[in-house]
Amino acid sequence: MDLKHLFDWHLEDDATWESQLQRTRHHYRNPSRSLDSTPRNLGLIFFNSSLRTRTSMEVAATRLGAYPSVIIPGAGVWGMEWRDGCRMDGESVEHIREAIGVLSRYYDGLGVRLFATGTDYALDQNETRFKKILESATVPVINLESALYHPCQALADAATIKEHFQDDVHGRKFVLSWAWHPHALAHAVPNSALLMAARLGMQVTIARPDGFELDSNILQLAQKYSSQHGFTIDESDDQDIACKGADIIYAKAWGSQLRYEDADAEKALRDQYKSWQVRKHHLGNAAFMHCLPVRRGVIVEDAVLDSSEAIHLLQAEFRLHSQISILERAWNLI
Numbered sequence: 001m002d003l004k005h006l007f008d009w010h011l012e013d014d015a016t017w018e019s020q021l022q023r024t025r026h027h028y029r030n031p032s033r034s035l036d037s038t039p040r041n042l043g044l045i046f047f048n049s050s051l052r053t054r055t056s057m058e059v060a061a062t063r064l065g066a067y068p069s070v071i072i073p074g075a076g077v078w079g080m081e082w083r084d085g086c087r088m089d090g091e092s093v094e095h096i097r098e099a100i101g102v103l104s105r106y107y108d109g110l111g112v113r114l115f116a117t118g119t120d121y122a123l124d125q126n127e128t129r130f131k132k133i134l135e136s137a138t139v140p141v142i143n144l145e146s147a148l149y150h151p152c153q154a155l156a157d158a159a160t161i162k163e164h165f166q167d168d169v170h171g172r173k174f175v176l177s178w179a180w181h182p183h184a185l186a187h188a189v190p191n192s193a194l195l196m197a198a199r200l201g202m203q204v205t206i207a208r209p210d211g212f213e214l215d216s217n218i219l220q221l222a223q224k225y226s227s228q229h230g231f232t233i234d235e236s237d238d239q240d241i242a243c244k245g246a247d248i249i250y251a252k253a254w255g256s257q258l259r260y261e262d263a264d265a266e267k268a269l270r271d272q273y274k275s276w277q278v279r280k281h282h283l284g285n286a287a288f289m290h291c292l293p294v295r296r297g298v299i300v301e302d303a304v305l306d307s308s309e310a311i312h313l314l315q316a317e318f319r320l321h322s323q324i325s326i327l328e329r330a331w332n333l334i
């Protein structure tokens, strides 16, 4: 059986990406309820916290006439063992392979949020844990943010941008701006935002201090998308210069790869750049985007978030529409 997992969009062809974008915008323009009469159950497994993904997925499922339930391992649900071939004589009661195998027998689809560990580079870089879930599932699995990718966010972001510019997107300047944060956050959102903007045919600039480069494989893939539109990805360590002439400034904090080797050194490096914040003077005519949650006064000035240029709430709304279209695909409703 061809299971329509969604791990990341780069594994899907352009026709699928385009069709999903169109369906997402269709749902934005034509909100409707109970689109399907076949009762389905959706299991939403959250190894990490969420506001938007959890609630928008619950509403998306309900709008399709499905029944969502949220499963939080470690909170009233057995703690999971991830290692294969180990003797499970510690605290973990259930192996992920049995857990996903069992849940596949109850649910018609699974959504899984499983962030990077931030401590085990190989595990995160290879998406080892998420791949175990994909291997163990016998129903479609939707990635609700893994170590490297956040495809639900990416589809919502792409639809937001297309809607905001009324499809006049090609060649517009998209600045992915690093911002300081008290913690070394993972790369899933910046990776997915970069790939999304390059695939849309925007001219992408990454503004980030030295030491905060994104993964070279992701950059290479983004460059491939950009080249198809005749562009190259620019990088700058000067936030003011990078933001000049932007059509979109997409702010995001992420940690240095150094965190895997030396967390204290990473923090010392990151703390040198506390002034990196999106401010009103960066905007010009640009729209401001952020995946949320956002720390006001840290990532971005209040004056930006409270301005008419900020489209972060529309962006959040599109999470709902994008996930309806993702569920439709998973369940062959389109």
Ligand code: CP
Residues within 6 Å of the ligand: 049, 050, 051, 052, 053, 054, 145, 153, 291, 292, 293
């Ligand atoms: N952007 C996003 O995924 O939000 P949550 O972490 O609240 O789900």
